[in-house]
Amino acid sequence: MILLRKVRVFSLFILSHYAVKFCIGGDIITASEYIQDPGSIISSGGLYKLGFFSPNGTTNRYVGIWHNKIPALNVFWVANREKPVLDSSGVMTISNDGNLVILNGKKEVLWSSNVSTSGANAKAHLLDTGNLILQKQSSNMSTNDTTAWESFQTMCDTFIAKMKLSTNLRTNEKKVLTSWKSPSDPSIGSFSISLEPLNIPEVFLWNGTTLYWRSGPWNGKVFIGIPEMESVYLDGFTLVDDKEGYVYLTYNFAEVSYFSYFFVRSNGELLQPFWDEKYKKWRIDWSTQASDCDVYGKCGPFGYCDAKKSPICSCLRGYEPKKVEEWSRGNWSSGCIQKSLLQCARLKNGSTKAGKIDGFVKLENVKVPNYAIWSSPLEDKCQEQCLSNCSCAAYAYDAGVGCMYWSGDLIDVRKFSYAGTTLYVRVAHTELEGKRDLRAIIATAAVVATVIFSIGTFFAWQKSKKRGGKDGEQFSKASSENMLRGSLSKVNLQELVLYKLEELAAATSNFSDANKLGEGGFGAVYRGRLLNGKEIAVKRLSGASGQGLREFINEMEVISKVQHRNLVRLLGCCAEQDEKLLIYEFMPNKGLDAFLFGNIPFLVVFRPSIMEYQFMGKSSF
Ligand SMILES: *[C@@H]1O[C@H](CO)[C@@H](O)[C@H](O)[C@H]1NC(C)=O
Ligand SMILES: *[C@@H]1O[C@H](CO)[C@@H](O)[C@H](O)[C@H]1NC(C)=O
Ligand SMILES: *[C@@H]1O[C@H](CO)[C@@H](O)[C@H](O)[C@H]1NC(C)=O
Ligand SMILES: *[C@@H]1O[C@H](CO)[C@@H](O)[C@H](O)[C@H]1NC(C)=O
Numbered sequence: 238m239i240l241l242r243k244v245r246v247f248s249l250f251i252l253s254h255y256a257v258k259f260c261i262g263g264d265i266i267t268a269s270e271y272i273q274d275p276g277s278i279i280s281s282g283g284l285y286k287l288g289f290f291s292p293n294g295t296t297n298r299y300v301g302i303w304h305n306k307i308p309a310l311n312v313f314w315v316a317n318r319e320k321p322v323l324d325s326s327g328v329m330t331i332s333n334d335g336n337l338v339i340l341n342g343k344k345e346v347l348w349s350s351n352v353s354t355s356g357a358n359a360k361a362h363l364l365d366t367g368n369l370i371l372q373k374q375s376s377n378m379s380t381n382d383t384t385a386w387e388s389f390q391t392m393c394d395t396f397i398a399k400m401k402l403s404t405n406l407r408t409n410e411k412k413v414l415t416s417w418k419s420p421s422d423p424s425i426g427s428f429s430i431s432l433e434p435l436n437i438p439e440v441f442l443w444n445g446t447t448l449y450w451r452s453g454p455w456n457g458k459v460f461i462g463i464p465e466m467e468s469v470y471l472d473g474f475t476l477v478d479d480k481e482g483y484v485y486l487t488y489n490f491a492e493v494s495y496f497s498y499f500f501v502r503s504n505g506e507l508l509q510p511f512w513d514e515k516y517k518k519w520r521i522d523w524s525t526q527a528s529d530c531d532v533y534g535k536c537g538p539f540g541y542c543d544a545k546k547s548p549i550c551s552c553l554r555g556y557e558p559k560k561v562e563e564w565s566r567g568n569w570s571s572g573c574i575q576k577s578l579l580q581c582a583r584l585k586n587g588s589t590k591a592g593k594i595d596g597f598v599k600l601e602n603v604k605v606p607n608y609a610i611w612s613s614p615l616e617d618k619c620q621e622q623c624l625s626n627c628s629c630a631a632y633a634y635d636a637g638v639g640c641m642y643w644s645g646d647l648i649d650v651r652k653f654s655y656a657g658t659t660l661y662v663r664v665a666h667t668e669l670e671g672k673r674d675l676r677a678i679i680a681t682a683a684v685v686a687t688v689i690f691s692i693g694t695f696f697a698w699q700k701s702k703k704r705g706g707k708d709g710e711q712f713s714k715a716s717s718e719n720m721l722r723g724s725l726s727k728v729n730l731q732e733l734v735l736y737k738l739e740e741l742a743a744a745t746s747n748f749s750d751a752n753k754l755g756e757g758g759f760g761a762v763y764r765g766r767l768l769n770g771k772e773i774a775v776k777r778l779s780g781a782s783g784q785g786l787r788e789f790i791n792e793m794e795v796i797s798k799v800q801h802r803n804l805v806r807l808l809g810c811c812a813e814q815d816e817k818l819l820i821y822e823f824m825p826n827k828g829l830d831a832f833l834f835g836n837i838p839f840l841v842v843f844r845p846s847i848m849e850y851q852f853m854g855k856s857s858f
């Protein structure tokens with residue numbers, strides 16, 4: 238036994254000795270193997286490079302990390318942001334106290350990893366994830382080196398895969414992103430991005446101490462205020478909450494060859510560039526400055542923003558501009574006020590008869606207001622709970638969250654053309670009565686339209702019957718297919734396949750639970766196999782989402798633009814019998830599905846009560 242162990246220790250020694258030798262000048266920095274401007278080290282897989290660089294427009298020297306395989310320099314991490322080396326005499330090495338340091342020609346310390354736990358024999362190691370770690374070498378063969386410091390823990394302006402945006406309420410520690418001051422100055426600028434452990438966590442982008450943009454609440458899969466996330470069938474984001482004050486957000490892509498990241502520009506824009514291998518250039522996938530509606534609270538309290546409308550701001554139903562003249566000039570900052578008092582307020586104001594109880598008006602596909610209060614996991618409790626609390630101004634339900642309600646100002650409501658959730662705004666009963674009249678008009682119009690359409694269809698059918706003897710069912714099927722095909726070609730999606738519902742039902746064993754991969758606000762995703770053997774993932778949009786054909790096509794257009802984000806290729810669609818389905822390429826084993834439902838502790842969510850009810854089922858994947 239003893240001999241055996243000795244042999245093992247010996248061979249281990251040889252191995253590590255070789256490994257170290259092999260790595261010298263490769264991916265590590267030690268006291269003797271330092272880097273001197275313009276030197277650099279490269280991670281073992283060749284993906285990332287650490288070295289000296291100058292931003293565009295300055296000769297100052299900084300140490301940064303960038304992607305090594307992609308030609309355009311995109312530094313995502315900078316060590317000495319605040320103190321550049323003013324000439325080319327800079328050195329990055331390990332100091333006597335075991336810290337990673339940057340020295341100038343006069344041996345002045347411009348930057349230090351500044352940790353006390355690292356002793357002698359420390360070494361810095363650039364990993365293939367892009368993380369630079371400082372390891373305290375163990376003098377004991379049977380214990381591993383310990384990581385004393387890592388660059389992923391001191392993020393700059395860029396969020397790359399496997400980084401963690403976190404907040405720890407116990408230690409009051411926040412790992413945030415901070416913008417550069419300007420494109421030529423990496424020092425800390427005025428914009429920052431943090432994960433806020435609100436009742437329901439979300440991401441905030443700050444301009445100093447002013448909220449500038451928000452993601453909307455995390456629903457276990459996506460942020461409710463980012464519809465682009467909802468378009469793809471599964472996303473690589475994970476939010477973990479240990480329920481004791483520590484929350485973090487991280488993401489990963491199933492395929493390492495795909496390279497994309499998030500970064501906050503010095504002008505406050507949060508964007509997601511990705512490397513387009515085909516055209517060999519960076520392209521912007523998503524940005525928080527795509528529309529004026531992205532600015533936090535653009536339309537003031539009780540207003541909502543719709544980028545497709547002109548003007549973009551409107552008051553929520555039951556509300557009117559607080560300052561009409563100001564509002565009409567396009568200064569929406571004062572927002573809107575209630576037209577009629579709610580029941581509680583009527584009682585409070587001394588009215589003896591409170592009249593009828595309040596009701597709710599719906600606003601679909603919205604980014605919900607800021608500062609949601611969580612109330613119940615059960616959908617049928619939402620309305621009741623809102624009505625029973627005088628301070629409740631609106632509520633919403635999301636399958637991933639449960640009931641949310643808001644008291645006080647409803648701020649930063651935004652309407653999207655798809656995704657988002659439905660907001661129910663509380664209004665006095667008098668406001669509802671107006672609605673009923675409108676409903677009657679719409680209903681009448683709908684009846685008239687239906688009659689006209691039926692007559693038209695009947696004659697068309699008669700005609701087609703005379704021509705080709707097709708039966709009626711076939712005719713209507715063919716026409717809806719033609720309509721879909723026509724619409725797809727208009728938005729350049731004609732390469733998509735139109736699948737038949739029966740074909741998809743067969744492929745997924747009739748949408749059986751056994752084939753279900755997951756479920757979100759949009760509906761469920763099933764795994765399936767077509768007759769030709771091809772594996773697919775089928776997203777069955779829930780009927781409740783009330784999507785029309787046009788929204789459906791819009792969504793496909795968006796997906797086809799953003800699908801590279803998650804590397805899930807959209808193959809086609811199906812719209813039959815009130816069913817709307819999207820068909821994606823299935824990610825093979827160890828792909829997205831394994832990654833999402835496999836070994837990573839998936840979705841530990843903010844409240845024990847929510848977690849129990851929503852995510853119980855996931856553990857079986
Ligand atoms: C550097 O700055 C110049 C002038 O501002 C600009 O034309 C050029 O595109 C910039 N280069 C990079 C790599 O950003
Ligand atoms: C180093 O860390 C100590 C405490 O951990 C802190 O007081 C000091 O300001 C830090 N120094 C620098 C240069 O960041
Ligand atoms: C090495 O580590 C092992 C396990 O932690 C411990 O049992 C042993 O005593 C250590 N030996 C020395 C020489 O520190
Ligand atoms: C040392 O590292 C190896 C490989 O990462 C790991 O499997 C092992 O559990 C570690 N041992 C200790 C004592 O942390």
Ligand SMILES: *[C@@H]1O[C@H](CO)[C@@H](O)[C@H](O)[C@H]1NC(C)=O
Nearest residue numbers: 427444445447449504505506
């Ligand atoms: C950020 O805040 C500063 C100071 O309050 C202001 O001057 C600047 O215009 C703001 N930037 C944006 C993009 O809103």
Ligand SMILES: *[C@@H]1O[C@H](CO)[C@@H](O)[C@H](O)[C@H]1NC(C)=O
Nearest residue numbers: 560563566567568569570571
């Ligand atoms: C908009 O209105 C607010 C409040 O009345 C005022 O403080 C602000 O200066 C106005 N902004 C502009 C651009 O006129």
Ligand SMILES: *[C@@H]1O[C@H](CO)[C@@H](O)[C@H](O)[C@H]1NC(C)=O
Nearest residue numbers: 577578582583585586587588
């Ligand atoms: C409250 O009632 C008084 C009369 O009873 C009325 O003048 C006042 O406008 C009411 N307040 C509001 C906010 O409507």
Ligand SMILES: *[C@@H]1O[C@H](CO)[C@@H](O)[C@H](O)[C@H]1NC(C)=O
Nearest residue numbers: 610625626627628629643644
């Ligand atoms: C009503 O909502 C407010 C604001 O969230 C809360 O403080 C209060 O406890 C609620 N009241 C009831 C009876 O639930």
